[in-house]
Amino acid sequence: MLPDLLIALTMLSNFSLVATSRVAKAIQFAVLQGVLLGLMPLAMGLGRHFHIVLLAVAAVTVKGWLIPFLFRRALKQVQIKREVDPTVGYTVSLMLCALGTGLSLLLAHNLPLKPGTEYVLMVPASLATLFTGFLLLVSRRKALMQVVGYLVLENGIYLFGLLLVEDMPALVEAGILLDLFVGIFVMGIVINHIRVAFDSTDTRHLAELKD
């Protein structure tokens, strides 16, 4: 039952993410979601595999400690307005998120699970989280919020990876850890450059190049 609870909380945090108007709050929700998912393998009873425990520890450390640390630093250094500054309103965002969740359920319905798999909610929740990440990426202007979107998208992939982690540990773990690395370190570096160059992390400044 515990895994289902965690999945339900993950899906709830998707809605909180698109509805929140504060960058700091959005970061908190993304971190919460990351930690919930980091604990997932243990809730699924995979704790007997040492390498999976290591993955869980790495995920919780990176998403629960390192990322918030980097984000807090970026927020402190940049004296920006704290609103997330969406291009799509919060109500519309919420409706889109609900629509995406519905579509994910429909899509997952067409993807049969291996007989004997007990976590039927995993695939729809993963797709819904992926969709939420997308939504945040395209509809929020702050560079920091785009990184949050990427993080949420990555959470969705991580959730799907858990279906396979017991049978194909190397593939899943390498993929997920590398993905996290990109999301955080490289984007963190670029955000720093944006801050230095523009004195803000608003991607509206990044709109010089167009046809």
Add this chain to the structure above:
Amino acid sequence: MAWLLILVPLLAAALAFAVSSPALRAWILPAVGVLHLGILLLALAGWRALPATAWFGLDALGGWVLLVISLLFCICAFYAPAYLALRPDRDHRVLSTCLLGFLGLASLLAQARHPGIAWVAMETTTLVTAPLIYFNQNRRSLEATWKYLVIGSVGIALALLGTLFIAYAAHMGGLEEPLRYTRLVENASLLSRPWLRAGFVLTLVGYGTKMGLAPLHTWKPDAYGETPGLVGALLAGGVTSCAFLALLRIYGVVAAAGEGAFARELLVAFGMLSMAWALVFMIRQSDIKRMLAYSSVEHMGILVFGIGIGGLAAKFALFHLAANALVKSVLFLSAGNIHRSYASKQLPFVTGALRRTPVSGWLFFLAFLAITGMPPFAPFLSEFSIASGALGTGHLASGAAFLVLLGGIFLAMSETVVKVVFGTPSAQRVRTPYKDAPATTAPLIVALGLALVLGIWLPRPLQAMLDQAGASVDGVPSIGREARR
């Protein structure tokens, strides 16, 4: 051999980072380029079939793609020292390191026999190429880098999900690790169809983003527009080829599973859309580097279109990979020279390149003719064969549309190119010290010469390699058959 191809560039990257003299560092690039090409040719000459259990190694398809990348790298590397000497204000420690790192990772990707390793290699190529786009370190290049990173990372994340979906398809069918391509292709009938299809769509979108297929190409004009021509050439011919190869591997599995028809429809649709989209944005394009970026979108479209048609067209799509890489390198590098000479890449300012930089002007013009399919250059051969492959297999509508789009793109590009190349140089523009020199034009002449030769004559070993690569695209295992070419 396999490991040398990966390790030599990576070690050289570390060396380039450590060397403090800029002039010396710049010469590491051509040295490693030649060394890499030499090792690769030796490896291909002594080529034997890979054992089915190999994790790394060259098959015909990977060997062909890596040959293209290695050759392209050589051309760019010989151009690099002279170019970097023109930019003494810019430290190129990061640039050189990342260029060499890219070559090593491309070698890893071309030799990977497992979709997971291929994905890791593709991801790391994104990482090492991002600093290249930021070479000029101004606001515009920062914007381009940010878009490249965000859009590229999302694409690569989707490709990871697609790879996991395909792994789940295998898991459903009772196949477990190690899921090497060979095993996936041989046991393709066991794979779960819905997951396989969904996985292919995700990898197509994911790697398609890295290739720059419309409508996922939005990072491309910005990235290619803001980087030096040197980097643009490598991105347009190298990084895109890597992504194309990763996609082809997955397509091979899908085709072997009997879902080829579904995949081919998608590929043809993406190909046509990319060509049409590129055409629209090339009309009245005033920025020459952005025009080249849209041309790259078009040619990525041609590649997947050819694969989607299959058979002869698929083989010539692989040939087009080489043709496009060679001619694009001439276009980007000569555009870079023109940019240096005029200190601008925008149309009203850049006119009469034939008078101001005659050699680069001619090269730019000839390469434009080559890329739009003028015989006897190599792109003509591939574009013609893809079109005739489409018409010959009953794809009448798409074949005709393909030809119409090629014609339209020729007209759209020629308007800009003619203005840039001919006419009189505007007098009020500041003169820069740049003059065409052998060091900045000779590599381009060699590249264009190679494109010309390939258009007329393909050496027999290459022909055999291409035949086998073309066959393996459609999911016929290239391993376990007759070993020798």
